[in-house]
Amino acid sequence: MSAPCLEMTAARYIVRNKTLLGPLDLSLASAGITCILGPNGAGKSLFLALAHGMIVPHQGHVMWNGQPAADTRQSRGFVFQSTPVLRRSVRANLAFPLAARRCPAKDRAARVEQALHDARLMQHADSPAAALSGGERQRLALAQAMVARPTAVLLDEPGASLDPASAKLLEDMVRAVAASGTKVILATHDLPAARRLADDVLVFIGGQLAMQAGAEGFFAGTHGPAVMDYLEGRI
Amino acid sequence: MESLGVAIGLVVGFDAGLWAVIGLSLRVSITAVLVATLIGAPLGALLATRKFLGRQVLVVLSGAFMALPPVVVGLAVYLLLSRAGPLGPLGLLFTPSAMIIAQTVLILPIITALTLQAVAPIYRDYKGMFSAHNVAPMAALRIALWDARFAVATAILAGFGRAISEVGAVQIVGGNIDGVTRVMTTTIALETSKGNLEFALALGFVLIVLALLVNLAILGLGRFGRRFEEARL
Numbered sequence: 001m002s003a004p005c006l007e008m009t010a011a012r013y014i015v016r017n018k019t020l021l022g023p024l025d026l027s028l029a030s031a032g033i034t035c036i037l038g039p040n041g042a043g044k045s046l047f048l049a050l051a052h053g054m055i056v057p058h059q060g061h062v063m064w065n066g067q068p069a070a071d072t073r074q075s076r077g078f079v080f081q082s083t084p085v086l087r088r089s090v091r092a093n094l095a096f097p098l099a100a101r102r103c104p105a106k107d108r109a110a111r112v113e114q115a116l117h118d119a120r121l122m123q124h125a126d127s128p129a130a131a132l133s134g135g136e137r138q139r140l141a142l143a144q145a146m147v148a149r150p151t152a153v154l155l156d157e158p159g160a161s162l163d164p165a166s167a168k169l170l171e172d173m174v175r176a177v178a179a180s181g182t183k184v185i186l187a188t189h190d191l192p193a194a195r196r197l198a199d200d201v202l203v204f205i206g207g208q209l210a211m212q213a214g215a216e217g218f219f220a221g222t223h224g225p226a227v228m229d230y231l232e233g234r235i
Numbered sequence: 236m237e238s239l240g241v242a243i244g245l246v247v248g249f250d251a252g253l254w255a256v257i258g259l260s261l262r263v264s265i266t267a268v269l270v271a272t273l274i275g276a277p278l279g280a281l282l283a284t285r286k287f288l289g290r291q292v293l294v295v296l297s298g299a300f301m302a303l304p305p306v307v308v309g310l311a312v313y314l315l316l317s318r319a320g321p322l323g324p325l326g327l328l329f330t331p332s333a334m335i336i337a338q339t340v341l342i343l344p345i346i347t348a349l350t351l352q353a354v355a356p357i358y359r360d361y362k363g364m365f366s367a368h369n370v371a372p373m374a375a376l377r378i379a380l381w382d383a384r385f386a387v388a389t390a391i392l393a394g395f396g397r398a399i400s401e402v403g404a405v406q407i408v409g410g411n412i413d414g415v416t417r418v419m420t421t422t423i424a425l426e427t428s429k430g431n432l433e434f435a436l437a438l439g440f441v442l443i444v445l446a447l448l449v450n451l452a453i454l455g456l457g458r459f460g461r462r463f464e465e466a467r468l
Contacts, residue, residue: 054366078367084360087382096378100370145367 005030005152005183006051010060013050021046021207023060028185032199033178035215036187039235042204044187048154051185052078074101077145077153081160083137085129090121090140093129097148111147119143119173135166142173152183159190171197195219203227205235242436253434257441260418263331263405264398267338272391275343279350280380284358285372297351300344309407312337316408329410334418337404342394349390353383385460389453396449400442
């Protein structure tokens with residue numbers, strides 16, 4: 001296992017005196033694909049938001065390579081389940097994260113072209129982003145997250161509501177991202193996809209980390225009653 | 236009918252007095268629109284994208300003051316600029332500058348409120364993305380404002396329409412001085428009261444054409460903006 005990149009220490013997110021997530025104590029390796037599993041309302045999206053630094057824990061710490069998550073957001077990418085796009089062309093949407101990170105203008109065009117190629121969106125480069133299909137839009141979102149060459153990318157159920165062909169293209173792209181050395185943290189309901197992609201797995205149930213395991217052992221073994229209830233569709 | 240013929244003759248014959256009045260009207264209103272846009276568009280975008288102390292008060296005021304009566308604005312600016320007023324020493328009363336100030340006050344709430352309405356839904360769409368990419372607040376404001384540009388341009392044109400056609404405020408702070416502060420609307424009022432209907436009609440004709448052009452521009456921009464958006468869906 002490579003050195004940990006994400007570390008959470010007694011991290012807890014509280015709303016109106018109710019703990020929605022945590023306390024979490026975990027660390028994730030700096031490479032590979034970590035799949036976040038759990039039933040609806042288990043805290044997967046909240047975990048990703050906390051991990052990315054879009055929200056800060058009320059207690060405890062969330063650190064990436066020793067730095068607070070909220071201070072290092074620009075070194076990561078994030079893909080929402082339904083990603084909003086700028087009311088601009090696909091190309092302009094890919095240039096936006098580079099501009100936000102003050103990437104030198106001379107490097108932007110080449111990076112955008114590479115991102116268009118990686119996302120297989122060359123033919124749509126100058127089309128309005130809002131005209132893309134659901135699958136194309138999610139590939140754009142992942143390319144948008146990757147164009148600034150992040151050290152990690154977090155994806156919140158990006159394949160939900162996609163047809164099998166679009167989901168397969170997105171899956172190939174996620175695999176290529178991980179192969180390039182970027183850490184991938186993927187929240188998903190799609191257990192077969194998680195089985196194909198994951199190097200390790202976190203299972204959340206009721207805002208708690210119920211299990212952290214290597215993917216191979218997780219999908220082969222039997223687990224505690226709460227995790228089995230989830231895997232067998234009882235919760 | 237005879238008056239109408241003379242009026243058309245004055246317009247197409249480029250009567251110097253008539254075109255001087257038209258020129259001053261345009262100069263005053265366009266300057267007021269520029270100033271109100273420079274303040275109102277960023278302010279509207281700020282209200283749409285940021286939360287700060289007093290924001291809600293500004294939102295309510297900008298909406299409520301969209302229908303400010305021009306004579307009340309004229310009176311308020313008059314009190315500010317009169318010799319005994321706080322800005323009296325500047326000596327601006329009965330100058331085109333005073334008229335620009337009055338029109339700016341009149342249309343600033345319109346441009347602010349309409350910009351707020353245009354930017355707010357776009358910012359709501361983009362908010363998550365801005366957060367994910369850690370976009371600086373001012374950069375987020377600029378992006379949302381740019382993507383709302385067609386609706387903002389419509390707000391600016393609506394402000395111009397209001398400025399060029401109002402009479403109460405410029406009458407009070409300008410004084411309707413011949414060759415100095417006499418604009419189309421105040422001239423129409425004066426010439427009508429004197430019975431000089433040809434001149435009043437000629438100016439009325441120009442004012443209506445301007446109003447039509449502004450409305451056509453608003454319509455065109457709206458259509459262009461909608462087509463631009465539809466092409467994206």
